[in-house]
Amino acid sequence: MSAAEGEKVEKNSTLRSPRMLLALLVAVAIVVAALLVVLSQLGGSGEGVGELYSGVPQEGTTLGEDGAPVTVYLYEDFQCPYCGQFSREMFPRLVDDYVRDGSARLVSENLVFLGPDSVVAARAALSAGEQNRYWPYYSLLYENQGAENSGYVTDDFLRGLAEKTPDLDVGRWEDQRAGNSFTRELEDSQSRAQASGVDSTPTLIFEGPGGQAKIDRLTGYDQISSAMDKVDGS
């Protein structure tokens, strides 16, 4: 075969492939992009919520065993974006590492300084707390958090979360929400925040046999581990 014939054969073999290859690449790109979109939409369904809290005692806004040596106070606002980030990315690990084994218990302190919707969201969560289902509702609120003061905290939104909250009697939750403004609870949290010098969210205050630690600029989970090491007294 001459060099010219060889080149022709080589070209013929790829002649049909470029367009096929291009079509294949376009198809692959669409599938990959669609997959990324689907993965991005995951979360917020509450599927992992039951598992996270399984076997962990809940009472009102407290999570964990009463006799836990360390108490962690979480000062948050349901509309605060960084509280949402903490709740989604670090909180489950905090529960798994320290709460589940009884090393620590968590107390949620609701601050509602960002706007009226913060109050509405906090009341909805506290209503779930009346059935000791505060924490799954807390997780769902953060998993589905919208933009600050954008008006996303509607009755339908809150009821939708209540329906996704495992073991929550939605009828009773509605009654609690309608009948209790939780003003005292919210004012108490505000007073405790002022007494502890909390002026931003999220702020975590750790109290244990080894003393106290405060994280008001949370940048990584290692800060939580260090604070636990400091206050657990071991």
Add this chain to the structure above:
Amino acid sequence: MQGKEGRSAPRTVLLVLAVLGFLVSAYLTWTHFAGLAPICTGGGEGCETVQSSRYAVLLGVPVALLGLIAYSGLIISAALWGQAGIYLGFLISLVGTLFSAYLTYLEIFVIGALCQWCLASAAIMPAALICTTLAVRPLMQER
């Protein structure tokens, strides 16, 4: 295949775009892992709101890191620039453009805040797609 005049301009532009996109993604990835708020030019908290939203992380992986990987791929594509390099660049820039369009939709209609860094990336990706499409076209016509 390499060094053909018709493909050198898209290659250069792609390389510049990929490096710019890489820098933007690297900055956003760094702020994510350092727990810092990205600086939003012109003030406002749009970047902070977008970057701390639930859509900023995909299966535990920051979207900014995905961008960093994609732009690294485009830099490799521009460096190779043979058939394989061009097809690789076309694939990455097409996926990137589609996903960027979705992310921009989220910013406007779901999150309700705009992040200028993300918008910059959303503009770079379609521009990169134009470059790779210009480079793919001659490959289709080689008969």
